[in-house]
Amino acid sequence: MTAPTERADAARNRLRILDAARRLLAADGFADLSLDTVAKEAGVGVGTVYRRFRNRAGLVYALIEDNETRFQETFTRHCEDAAPSAHDRLRAFLHGMAELVDENRQLLLLAEASVPAGRYHSAPFRRHHEQIVGMVEELAPGVDAAYVADLLLMAYTPGLFDFQRTERGWELDRIKRGLDALIGGIGAAENG
Template identity: 40%
Template sequence: MSTEPPLFDLRSRPERRDAARNRELLLDAAHRLVDRDGVDAVTMDAVAAEAGVGKGTVFRRFGSRAGLMSALLDHGEARWQGRVISGPPPLGPGAPALDRLLAFGESRLERTLVSGDLMVAAAGRHGRSLPAVGFLVAHVRHLLAELDVTGDLPVLALSLLAPLDVAFVLPQLEAGVTRERILATWTDLVRRVVEAG
């Protein structure tokens, strides 16, 4: 998801100081541009100019526009993941698994609505980059297991996540389907799967 190297990797030396400073400059600049002019205005040239560095540096740090967008998305995603892992129930731990799962769906849909344009911009060649959904799959899979759902849980988890993906949610909204219908149908779908064991 993130382009930044792990904090403790024995094989790779820590980032040079100018590189680290430029990453911060670039992320700040990109964030500012998103807030001010929207995601579409975040061109690699604009980010470079706003940060006061060369364009090559942007690509060196983030690899691609999608990579930069992923890095921007990561801030929000990490906070959200925190709420899922250790926030208050029913999204966080402490509630029955089914309640958590349904709360997860609602919360995830919410995030898709809020950050949908960033998600679209962060998507690579085809849609999702599988690493990006790793957390989502792991969590749903875990809850399904707690609910004694049998089957190929990794694939099943991804199949349940697919309808909440930005690629399906946004077109439906544009076609007049409400947020509420999408959520209700997802809830319905999950209930059927869980009830069927």
């Protein structure tokens, strides 16, 4: 049995709501985000927003998942268009993840605060882990790829990432250069 297809008007409303939430977050930050305000900004009834997302946390997780889908689509296109090596795929993936986390810091911090270890049980984390394991196994077959994947994903812990960007004042390029050094080390580990 297949999952029911979303009605066209429901799909349009979902996109309108997510776009409105993004605009409000960009303008006012998360503190003032309410489902009532999002409904007004999206031009839909507040009941539509509550039925769809139930609460603010539901909306936050929907935004995170929508952004994750966009990230995966971009990464897939990159791999199809360029047919890159495992090193280049891992680099593109980790750099893309840094951009994704940076763009979604407020949402991810909120998610982390509401369920501290929740990210480790989430579908995106499992998907990222699996993807990194595959690339590390190809890049350095003798390395414990699952452990290395865990270590690499720690770089995207929302609290640490935010601390590096705000308290330490690190630019995103600095974080990417650090990730590049790790990738180089992983590749060298196979040759060592």
